[in-house]
């Protein structure tokens with residue numbers, strides 16, 4: 247059954263026993279530590295020191311566990327591994343825009359704060375990590391902007407630091423739709439109207455971060471309506487006229503001056519700590535919130551494995567890349583994995599010379615794959631791209647390194663990824679980070695080259711029947727042994743020296 251808003255979704259999480267409730271944690275660092283310790287469970291915080299009870303924070307959300315995502319997306323499957331990725335891709339192919347519905351009011355209007363009363367610190371905005379610049383109100387949120395030329399509405403998640411109760415930083419990376427809109431307002435010399443929804447349901451968050459392709463007029467709001475199986479209810483914000491989600495928890499309206507910047511960061515990014523830089527900021531004009539509002543944030547530990555954004559493939563990003571590759575005409579794709587965006591692995595049925603390069607280049611450049619990618623590995627169909635050991639095996643054993651490697655320059659990057667600031671000076675080409683940041687990337691073509699004699703590097707296996715026979719004879723000494731077909735027995739005890 248569908249849910250309407252974050253509260254409806256949380257009821258379902260309670261039924262599934264997914265929610266931990268913590269009362270009395272401090273917003274200054276402590277809530278972050280609690281979230282890290284809660285592991286894969288979600289934490290709903292209440293009763294922060296210095297705040298009225300009921301002013302809550304929900305830390306991290308639905309994406310970390312597929313069962314929670316199934317509720318979010320009103321969809322589920324028994325499929326696992328690559329089949330799960332494919333199942334989500336097939337579901338994405340059923341997408342039909344479900345446009346939002348304009349309404350006059352909604353629960354988010356229960357409290358409206360304007361003028362001198364505006365203070366975003368009326369919410370218990372956490373300090374997430376000790377090295378961060380301050381309190382971040384926008385980490386599990388969405389930003390709503392309007393393209394000044396086309397009128398198209400865009401949703402995206404761009405982090406927001408609290409500079410003070412009436413001023414918020416906004417950090418949209420190069421190439422993001424939101425950044426393109428901000429740059430355009432700057433060019434026009436006009437302030438950019440903005441709505442930041444900082445208490446939202448997980449479907450809204452997912453639509454905001456999903457790298458949706460915009461075909462025609464389709465917006466993230468149409469995608470959101472489709473995900474939830476019902477049109478999202480919106481009304482026009484009184485200051486900006488931009489859509490505000492009527493059933494969400496907290497909305498902030500304001501405008502971004504075109505000609506001013508402020509230092510923002512440092513911030514613990516998915517790539518590690520990111521140094522401070524100058525970014526635009528929002529002058530807050532209006533705040534809307536429900537009674538007993540819930541601020542939604544990303545909290546917890548950094549991104550190293552086994553951290554949440556560690557080296558696990560995210561099936562949703564992988565499905566999006568797979569989809570876009572097929573739409574670009576790549577044949578024979580058997581699977582895609584996307585590990586922290588930095589590494590994409592594609593397995594293909596390699597049928598003709600040049601196909602593996604085509605797959606690698608398009609994976610690295612399609613919209614869903616291009617941002618933040620550094621390495622693409624293309625493997626044959628017998629390798630599961632989710633199995634990092636087998637992928638590495640293919641890279642080591644099926645390549646002539648020089649032939650396998652292709653370096654691409656001047657690709658879509660982010661200053662976040664370039665962790666060493668002196669790289670900017672050391673790069674071969676003139677780099678002005680305030681203007682442009684590029685990054686190279688590498689394709690590793692780890693498919694068996696078609697020109698190699700087929701007898702070369704044929705897989706070596708001991709027949710399963712033979713293993714079973716041996717186990718019958720000596721099973722009591724050997725134990726149950728490795729499962730038939732397990733590669734660990736291949737070449738064991740010497741291999742090809």
Ligand SMILES: Cc1cc2nc3c(=O)[nH]c(=O)nc-3n(C[C@H](O)[C@H](O)[C@H](O)COP(=O)(O)O)c2cc1C
Nearest residue numbers: 401402403404405417418419422423424455456457
């Ligand atoms: C937790 C989280 C935080 C994010 N923070 C930022 C950010 O600060 N800046 C940014 O440019 N992208 C950030 N992203 C990624 C964007 O939200 C994502 O690229 C989105 O598709 C952008 O939408 P757009 O393509 O419509 O601009 C974040 C993603 C997640 C999951």
Ligand SMILES: [Mn+2]
Nearest residue numbers: 400401402423
């Ligand atoms: Mn967009």
